[in-house]
Amino acid sequence: MQDIVFQWIEAERRRQEEGLELIASENYASPSVLAALGSVLNNKYAEGLPGKRYYGGCEFVDEVERVAQERLKQLFGAVWVNVQPHSGAQANAAVLLTLLQLGDKMLSFELAHGGHLTHGSPLNSSGKLYTIRHYGVRPDTYRLDYDQIRDIAREFRPKVLMTGASSYPRDWDWATLRRIADEVGAYLVADIAHPAGLIASDLLNDPLPHVHVVTSTTHKTLRGPRGGIIMIGKDLEVPTASGKPRKLSALLESGLFPGIQGGPHMHSIAAKAVAFGEALQPSFRSYSQQVIRNAQTLARELQGLGYTVLTGGTDNHIVLIDLRNKGITGKAAEQGLEKAGITVNKNLIPYDPQPPLVSSGIRLGTPALTTRGFTEAEFQQVARWIDQALSHLSDEAYLLRLKEEIREFLKAYPLPYASVSVATLS
Ligand SMILES: Cc1ncc(COP(=O)(O)O)c(C=O)c1O
Known part of the structure; x- marks a missing residue:
């Protein structure tokens, strides 16, 4: 009988496959x-x-x-x-x-x-x-x-x-x-x-x-x-x-x-x-260029939707959002986005009036979704989804519908191991 651990590994593989991964420190290894x-x-x-x-x-x-x-x-x-x-x-x-x-x-x-x-x-x-x-x-x-x-x-x-x-x-x-x-x-x-x-x-x-x-x-x-x-x-x-x-x-x-x-x-x-x-392959440099272009697109789009992007943009893969003008804490944003299948982390902003476990900001990163093939066009959509979720934080049904929409959308962007279940390696 298969060890239950492998069922949880498979569940995690599916979670990674079906949601928008925007944690700046994560990626999909080959x-x-x-x-x-x-x-x-x-x-x-x-x-x-x-x-x-x-x-x-x-x-x-x-x-x-x-x-x-x-x-x-x-x-x-x-x-x-x-x-x-x-x-x-x-x-x-x-x-x-x-x-x-x-x-x-x-x-x-x-x-x-x-x-x-x-x-x-x-x-x-x-x-x-x-x-x-x-x-x-x-x-x-x-x-x-x-x-x-x-x-x-x-x-x-x-x-x-x-x-x-x-x-x-x-x-x-x-x-x-x-x-x-x-x-x-x-x-x-x-x-x-x-x-x-x-x-x-x-x-x-x-x-x-x-x-x-x-x-x-x-x-x-x-x-x-x-x-x-x-x-x-x-x-x-x-x-x-x-x-x-x-x-x-x-x-x-x-x-x-x-x-x-x-x-x-x-x-x-x-x-x-x-x-x-x-x-060391030339394709990795193209990937890195796309990571930065995607982060700059995400920053610009969110700014256009009325969000405060710290420093006004980004040079790298990270976009920091100060949510205070939206009246939302980082904690509430992280939890609401997660219900919509969008994974981010709450983040202290410099001089933050909130404690770390609440915080006033979120940190977004583009490395993982760029590995899945997202370019500027997809990141414009990501910005819209983030805004839609943050505008409906208390509407569970809305967030669930968004989650389903994202899951469907992601079928066109398979993980590098979309058809390989790690559980079968046991
Ligand atoms: C700047 C920096 N240094 C060190 C670390 C620690 O790395 P690890 O979690 O692999 O121990 C991190 C991880 O987030 C980091 O962001």
Whole structure:
């Protein structure tokens, strides 16, 4: 008899197939990526690095990890990479453990303005182990204020200047940030978890030439398995607590393992290798271009329907909506949209008067629906559906009819594995 778990997996596959996926951090990985994830590489222990393992029998997984490393280097023009972080949070924790001592100072983007928990939230180890100050966005433009970052850095003298975000719809000026970091003697770290695929496609500013260390996830715009990576554009000799300088790459290597992780997940590394191979194809750049065009269309259309789009638009895959002029909270919007088969997440807007679990905004993202083949025309329709749902939040029957309309519409945009039930793999 089939394990009930596979019935829930099939139910989730159908949910993904039948609804509009607008969560900015999600995507549909290819069947090849899923096949690698579900492979026998799950069974293998391989602590260490290719050619330098603490376990026998690693000759094939060594090759897999080398392919992942080489493809990733090529994708971003990196001189050194590590493909072993289990996820984005682990990549960040390992980098901070490497660059900071207990109590050292880090300056990072305010969580409530778009930053990430792993950049110094008191609830995360980064906020417990290190001394944190934040920079934010300007209250008038909702954009980063590089003068403010410089002023705080001069006064606070951080050892790490952490950059990158979970919900910021604009590009980053890495060259200016490097000048600020150099002025105060800080390491500059860029967490590109969200826009990584767009950066790999050369559509946004490239941090690699400017920052000391880059971290990322592999499952958002990069469209791979859930996972993390660490990269550097230039391998420097850096001072250590013992006084003896060492290569930054060697320090990062041991910061991750044994610093915070044990055995690497070789099935994930294989899936990363497959995804990096896909991202190296010319079609991936076209996909990324479409992701941005779709986000800009969604922003423009929603503006036309009277919605407040933060910063007036977007440079990347994210559209942030301030719902206050509509008299709706982020929480009510998320719940109502879900009833209509539209998945989004409520989001704090900068200087939000509401608490995080209520919030005044929603965050929308285009990577997943672009993978399904949505272009500008479909995103005009998405904007109309969002508006229709938000205008009928208390009309359950209306929302259900909308859900049915969306389900019918999506039949013309099959998932990459629309006919494959993962449950049958059991
Ligand atoms: C900017 C940023 N960094 C790190 C992470 C953490 O990644 P993970 O959820 O894979 O640990 C996220 C995830 O949302 C993120 O947006």
